[in-house]
């Protein structure tokens with residue numbers, strides 16, 4: 001017996017990611033938008049989200065809370081808002097896909113605690129290629145780590161609120177796990193002295209409307225390896241988040257990752 005389309009709620013519905021995801025849901029035969037959620041007091045609260053997303057009417061008003069049946073909720077908002085919607089999902093047993101970045105360690109732990117009540121997939125980046133990049137960075141770090149200086153450089157649009165990006169932090173963590181260090185340096189300035197071995201540098205650039213670039217530099221004596229990903233628009237993130245929603249719906253409570261979805265060994 002075939003079931004109907006998967007009902008997806010979007011939290012952060014009028015944001016850059018929210019709008020693109022709503023457009024892609026409208027194109028997908030196996031998905032239906034079941035709620036468009038924004039912050040209380042949003043200027044367009046109660047309006048049909050279709051025209052806000054550049055579509056025709058979709059009969060789905062912008063709301064400020066979960067109401068009605070939802071198969072899975074996707075969140076691209078802000079850390080505090082993300083935690084608040086996560087506890088509403090836990091109360092209602094709704095699987096949750098989290099794309100928001102910039103969590104403090106305590107906030108991340110709070111999110112993790114909810115995984116004993118609902119399935120949650122958190123990813124700092126939903127792009128397939130970026131998740132492969134994480135895998136490759138682990139491999140390169142294992143092979144070159146003893147002799148290479150590892151630095152992560154990211155570029156994003158001027159509107160981004162957190163730095164460095166969640167992806168840059170994850171790339172640095174992957175490299176750090178591989179070489180056995182916990183020394184991270186965020187930018188450099190002044191008389192910092194010679195670079196010691198075993199530290200990992202992170203550098204965040206903010207320019208124009210750049211949707212996101214990440215490069216991991218492995219600098220050796222006489223040569224340099226760079227592994228890079230450049231997003232040309234937000235589709236890789238948005239399509240990946242929808243794949244995560246399809247993957248997560250119906251799963252038992254627990255913590256899930258893009259490595260589970262993409263069947264990558266680590267990352």
Ligand SMILES: NC(=O)C1=CN([C@@H]2O[C@H](COP(=O)(O)OP(=O)(O)OC[C@H]3O[C@@H](n4cnc5c(N)ncnc54)[C@H](OP(=O)(O)O)[C@@H]3O)[C@@H](O)[C@H]2O)C=CC1
Pocket residue numbers: 011012013014015016017018037038039040042076077078080081098099100101102123124125126127162166237
């Ligand atoms: N994992 C991934 O692949 C990706 C992750 N991201 C991350 O996703 C997040 C959102 O990015 P982006 O879409 O560019 O950001 P935007 O600022 O464009 O969108 C965020 C949306 O969330 C809304 N929001 C903020 N607070 C609340 C609240 N309390 N309740 C409901 N909605 C709220 C914002 O409303 P308002 O404008 O009124 O504040 C806005 O509409 C960021 O953390 C970003 O780093 C982004 C791209 C890819």
Ligand SMILES: O=C(O)C1=N[C@H](C(=O)O)C[C@H](O)C1
Pocket residue numbers: 101124125156160161164165166167168211212213237
């Ligand atoms: O804010 C963004 O735009 C992005 N944020 C994510 C991050 O912080 O890593 C992912 C992507 O790079 C775009």
